[in-house]
Amino acid sequence: MQIDPWSNVNVKDYDRVIKEFGVEKTENLHKKLPLENIYFKRGLIFGHKDLNKIIEASTKKKPFVMLTGLMPSGRFHLGHKVVADLMVYFQNLGAECYVAVADIESFLTRNIPLEQAKKVAIEEYLTNYIALGLKPKKTKFYFQSNGSKNYMNFSKIVSKKTTFNELKSVYGDLTPEKIISALTQVADILHPQLKENNGPKPVVVPVGTDQLPHISLARDIAYRMRSEYNFILPSATFHKLIPGVKGGKMASSDPSSAIFLTDSPEEVTTKIKKYAFSGGQKSLKEHKEKGGNPDIDISFIYLKTMFEPDDKKLNKIYQDYKSGSLLTSELKEITIEKINSFLKDHQQKRKQAIKQIDKFIIKE
Ligand code: TRP
Numbered sequence: 252m253q254i255d256p257w258s259n260v261n262v263k264d265y266d267r268v269i270k271e272f273g274v275e276k277t278e279n280l281h282k283k284l285p286l287e288n289i290y291f292k293r294g295l296i297f298g299h300k301d302l303n304k305i306i307e308a309s310t311k312k313k314p315f316v317m318l319t320g321l322m323p324s325g326r327f328h329l330g331h332k333v334v335a336d337l338m339v340y341f342q343n344l345g346a347e348c349y350v351a352v353a354d355i356e357s358f359l360t361r362n363i364p365l366e367q368a369k370k371v372a373i374e375e376y377l378t379n380y381i382a383l384g385l386k387p388k389k390t391k392f393y394f395q396s397n398g399s400k401n402y403m404n405f406s407k408i409v410s411k412k413t414t415f416n417e418l419k420s421v422y423g424d425l426t427p428e429k430i431i432s433a434l435t436q437v438a439d440i441l442h443p444q445l446k447e448n449n450g451p452k453p454v455v456v457p458v459g460t461d462q463l464p465h466i467s468l469a470r471d472i473a474y475r476m477r478s479e480y481n482f483i484l485p486s487a488t489f490h491k492l493i494p495g496v497k498g499g500k501m502a503s504s505d506p507s508s509a510i511f512l513t514d515s516p517e518e519v520t521t522k523i524k525k526y527a528f529s530g531g532q533k534s535l536k537e538h539k540e541k542g543g544n545p546d547i548d549i550s551f552i553y554l555k556t557m558f559e560p561d562d563k564k565l566n567k568i569y570q571d572y573k574s575g576s577l578l579t580s581e582l583k584e585i586t587i588e589k590i591n592s593f594l595k596d597h598q599q600k601r602k603q604a605i606k607q608i609d610k611f612i613i614k615e
Pocket residue numbers: 318319320321322351352353356435436439440456458462
């Protein structure tokens with residue numbers, strides 16, 4: 252199985268991913284976490300690599316790092332929120348945070364001008380991260396085009412530790428742009444362990460499944476560099492994508508299928524009422540007789556993976572929907588209420604967040 256991280260794929264065969272990429276299942280891992288987390292608990296995070304190192308570092312109050320990156324394209328929606336929440340989660344566990352703006356990658360692979368990437372990264376992404384709880388203390392928000400000298404050099408040095416054939420077998424079809432992007436990402440992932448950053452130390456990289464090839468390559472290269480750099484193989488968590496309102500992928504390019512963090516209550520209401528894919532039956536009568544299917548119902552999936560942390564409440568909704576006593580319109584109402592109450596609070600925090608931006612941007 253090959254995953255092309257630049258092709259916009261939605262990887263769905265998680266069992267196969269687990270088998271072929273040597274990903275560890277999360278299963279009951281959430282019970283071992285120092286702090287509860289809804290994405291682990293509800294299985295949105297289905298796999299990981301070496302997360303135990305991170306749990307151990309956190310428990311023993313030893314230094315560790317959370318590093319992830321963002322493609323500065325499109326408006327910030329619920330799908331992007333997952334990564335942001337995970338940054339905050341690991342920060343709360345004690346991680347030092349590195350956030351890479353992949354402006355070089357977005358220029359090379361999506362033709363986004365560097366200046367535009369910078370603006371989007373700050374106004375859309377960073378502002379939302381802060382509003383979602385990311386704190387400036389021990390956080391580095393940096394641009395691939397403007398990292399430290401050691402980071403810049405390191406992104407070239409890593410090329411010595413792979414071969415063209417290996418890259419081809421990991422990524423499939425290659426271009427010079429993809430090679431540079433992949434090696435830059437390897438440098439992103441490994442550079443927190445350089446001496447200048449007080450490495451080596453455990454690093455966790457929360458990512459969507461499409462980023463798996465980069466994680467594998469970074470781990471292989473870390474292993475090959477171990478005698479010179481003493482690297483610890485980076486850990487990672489892998490999450491499924493939040494589905495779009497209509498099912499399929501949530502993407503900024505289809506606004507009626509994406510819930511943006513700037514949406515008004517009316518917009519959310521319309522999107523859910525009009526478009527949310529439902530597991531309910533065709534008629535009221537049929538629904539009451541046969542019951543609905545919560546497992547494929549987008550409103551239910553949103554509650555399960557994001558908005559209803561209370562197991563008892565979620566379970567009641569599940570059972571009631573399945574039995575037919577809870578109607579689709581009622582389930583949608585619950586979901587709309589939850590999303591809108593989150594957004595109201597978030598949009599308030601966003602206004603405050605803007606004032607904090609300067610504390611995050613690191614100037615090299
Ligand atoms: N390639 C990532 C994406 O498409 C962005 C990214 C760049 C990244 N550097 C990273 C992700 C390091 C995780 C770790 O979204």
